[in-house]
């Protein structure tokens with residue numbers, strides 16, 4: 001299979017793309033409301049198709065749900081001043097060591113970047129964390145949640161039950177704060 005390809009399954013269109021990932025992933029993007037399939041390089045096209053047919057019912061349901069209740073359009077990008085960037089840097093530099101201590105992990109490096117669809121990102125392999133500059137427009141507790149969340153990925157890579165158990169243990173109000181963050 002080529003790097004990018006579209007599959008049709010039961011009238012649904014799926015945008016498939018090969019990436020440097022460890023496992024196959026099927027999701028509906030909030031950005032374009034389309035189904036996307038990420039496939040590792042080692043997997044065959046047949047594997048991708050089998051995976052799609054196995055998850056067809058889930059995909060159909062998810063697409064229907066999203067169509068019924070589409071997410072609000074992505075917010076207009078807000079300008080972030082230099083002073084705000086400095087302020088955010090300071091806030092995160094303060095929060096990181098506290099949360100590293102609490103969770104018993106250590107990030108190798110971190111940076112700020114303009115991110116459109118994520119508040120943060122943690123590369124488990126390199127232990128590097130990226131935070132969205134947009135966080136400066138959010139209350140401190142939201143920034144703190146993202147710091148805790150990304151560091152918790154150094155314990156558990158995926159958003160598994162185990163991952164949220166770690167979050168809940170150290171950040172009991174995480175659900176409310178996450179709602180506020182994404183609201």
Ligand SMILES: [Zn+2]
Pocket residue numbers: 149150153159
């Ligand atoms: Zn995460």
